[in-house]
Amino acid sequence: GQNIDQPTEMTATEGAIVQINCTYQTSGFNGLFWYQQHAGEAPTFLSYNVLDGLEEKGRFSSFLSRSKGYSYLLLKELQMKDSASYLCAVRDSNYQLIWGAGTKLIIKP
Amino acid sequence: DAMVIQNPRYQVTQFGKPVTLSCSQTLNHNVMYWYQQKSSQAPKLLFHYYDKDFNNEADTPDNFQSRRPNTSFCFLDIRSPGLGDAAMYLCATSSEVTGGPADTQYFGPGTRLTVL
Numbered sequence A: 001g002q003n004i005d006q007p008t009e010m011t012a013t014e015g016a017i018v019q020i021n022c023t024y025q026t027s028g029f030n031g032l033f034w035y036q037q038h039a040g041e042a043p044t045f046l047s048y049n050v051l052d053g054l055e056e057k058g059r060f061s062s063f064l065s066r067s068k069g070y071s072y073l074l075l076k077e078l079q080m081k082d083s084a085s086y087l088c089a090v091r092d093s094n095y096q097l098i099w100g101a102g103t104k105l106i107i108k109p
Numbered sequence B: 001d002a003m004v005i006q007n008p009r010y011q012v013t014q015f016g017k018p019v020t021l022s023c024s025q026t027l028n029h030n031v032m033y034w035y036q037q038k039s040s041q042a043p044k045l046l047f048h049y050y051d052k053d054f055n056n057e058a059d060t061p062d063n064f065q066s067r068r069p070n071t072s073f074c075f076l077d078i079r080s081p082g083l084g085d086a087a088m089y090l091c092a093t094s095s096e097v098t099g100g101p102a103d104t105q106y107f108g109p110g111t112r113l114t115v116l
Helices: none
Strands: A003-005 A009-013 A018-025 A032-037 A044-049 A053-057 A060-065 A070-075 A084-091 A097-099 A103-108 B004-007 B010-013 B019-025 B031-037 B044-050 B053-056 B064-067 B073-078 B087-094 B111-115
Touching (some): A003 A084, A003 A097, A009 A018, A018 A032, A018 A084, A018 A103, A032 A060, A032 A070, A044 A060, A070 A084, B010 B019, B019 B031, B019 B087, B019 B111, B031 B073, B073 B087
Parallel strands (some): A009 A103, B010 B111
Antiparallel strands (some): A018 A070, A032 A044, A032 A084, A053 A060, A084 A097, A084 A103, B004 B019, B019 B073, B031 B044, B031 B087, B044 B053, B087 B111
């Protein structure tokens, strides 16, 4: 079966750096997406990786290793508004988007 | 601003009473999706349209139907809501489904459905 694993919950301190990991086992690979979802709201797109390496976008960066089936989302200079769930999603060889359950990130002052 | 709009934001219905949720988009995207999401779970794809081509997920119950009368609008009909259908319903759009950044899905704000 296809599977995406993310930690259920993480806690970090305002101003710090946090890394949220995502490992996947899918039938093929056609890209990986990270979304942010605040409680009670819809997911919003953060990043897209299809080649190995690091994609940087302001305070957020996303890394991909296709050979390891692994990605991480790196959040720098954490702000209270970054408290949200972060969802990893992988598009497989049939172009189906497989979603992880998300990592709830709690930011403390 | 180009966007995905869902109405209503909150819907309360009674057990067994049909309900329709609506989604519209100004992005002129080819693809529209309907997801069901329950608390602390991954979004679950119910179906999607590529233009007028309807694609139903194998495990989507027959109780859920969809219509896309034109590029901009898509509707989710729940014919006989049960208590287990209480969830957030998310509409999303993308330009394409064939790989690449054009696959990126953009979501509406969601409709939270309560079944009494």
